[in-house]
Amino acid sequence: MITYTYIGHGKFELIEKPIPKLQDSRDAIVRITLSSICTSDLHIKNGSVPRAIPGITVGHEMVGVVEKVGSDVTCVKPSDRVTINVETFCGKCFFCKHGYVNNCIDPHGGWALGCRIDGGQAEYVRVPYADQGLNRIPETVSDEQALFVGDILATGFWAARISEIKPEDTILIIGAGPTGICTLLCAMLHSPKRIIVCEKSPERIQFVRKHYPNILITEPENCKEFVSRHSDHKGADVVLEVAGSDESFRLAWECARPNAIVTIVALYDKPQYLPLPDMYGKNLTFKTGGVDGCDCEEILHLIQEGKIDTTPLITHRFELKDIAKAYHIFENRLDRVIKVAIENKPRF
Ligand SMILES: [Zn+2]
Ligand SMILES: [Zn+2]
Secondary structure (H helix, E strand, O other), X not given: OEEEEEEEXXXXXXXXXXXXXXXXXXXXXXXXXXXXXXXXXXXXXOOOOOOOOOOOEOOOOEEEEXXXXXXXXXXXXXXXXXXXXXXXXXXXXXXXXOOOHHHOOOOOOEEOEOOOEOOOOEOEEEEOOHHHHEEEOOOOOOHHHHOOOOOHHHHHHHHHHHOOOOOOOEEEEEOOOHHHHHHHHHHHHOOOOEEEEEOOOHHXXXXXXXXXOOOEEEOHHHHHHHXXXXXXXXXXXXXXXXXXXHHHHHHHHHOEEEEEEEEEOOOOOOOOOOOHHHHOOOOOEEEOOOOOOOOXXXXXXXXXXXXXXXXXXXXXXXXXXXXXXXXXXXXXXXXXXXXXXXXXXXXX
């Protein structure tokens, strides 16, 4: 089968590999129908994910059809259409039982697919702990509708869930990239009084204006003043930081009102500075990042009910054989790209 493989620093290549086999009674083999490219794939390519293993197939956002299951798999069966979770987790340890699946103590747990074990920019993938890692897609939900459930949508859902959003709240979301938009969609489910999005890219601002006309938009330079003017207590009640720069981190706490919740969804490439003397008396609650991707079933129901729709994010479509072109566009943010879908045409 063809796979898009991490060769070494700066280099991914399409190479042939054997179709994966079951290695454990809790594994499943899934035939991938649709996958996507995530910013984390670019982090692997650029060498900023030290635990990524050269030689692995990349890709951790994908949906497909179950081909085979091990003897201990009970939740899915061959021919089920499924979403695949970016996180591998055992479902049995202390952290899993409390829903903190990101902290599963299993040595194979965490972000394994497309990082430490072969991922989904391929024709097939082996999914460990298939009962936890796979969720059946309802019949009325398409592959494209379900594509982001296991990764960026799970992230947005988790971020909105832990942010304790109330109906009277003004929410500030910093960053309107793909994860920022997913966070926005999930924050909207909590029906806060108003949502402000802070974004600097004109293309992304235009995307938010077009698809979510009720959302207020500001740019980073005016963000603090804008949020103060458009909130009831001179600052956001909840801030979700999804941009991941020094500037956006500073804005996150500066734009929060006293006693606000600041949820850090973003991943930074260096440590951030917490100027506690300047924050003294603001009594902020920080919640830090690392998605607990254990709500996929609920997310799929919300998609089925029409309450979440991420399909507008898919701006480009490619076949697996042309994935290098897709990377080029995604990596360089060409042609107003938000997300790409990589289609696998079945071989007969
Ligand atoms: Zn990802
Ligand atoms: Zn666990």
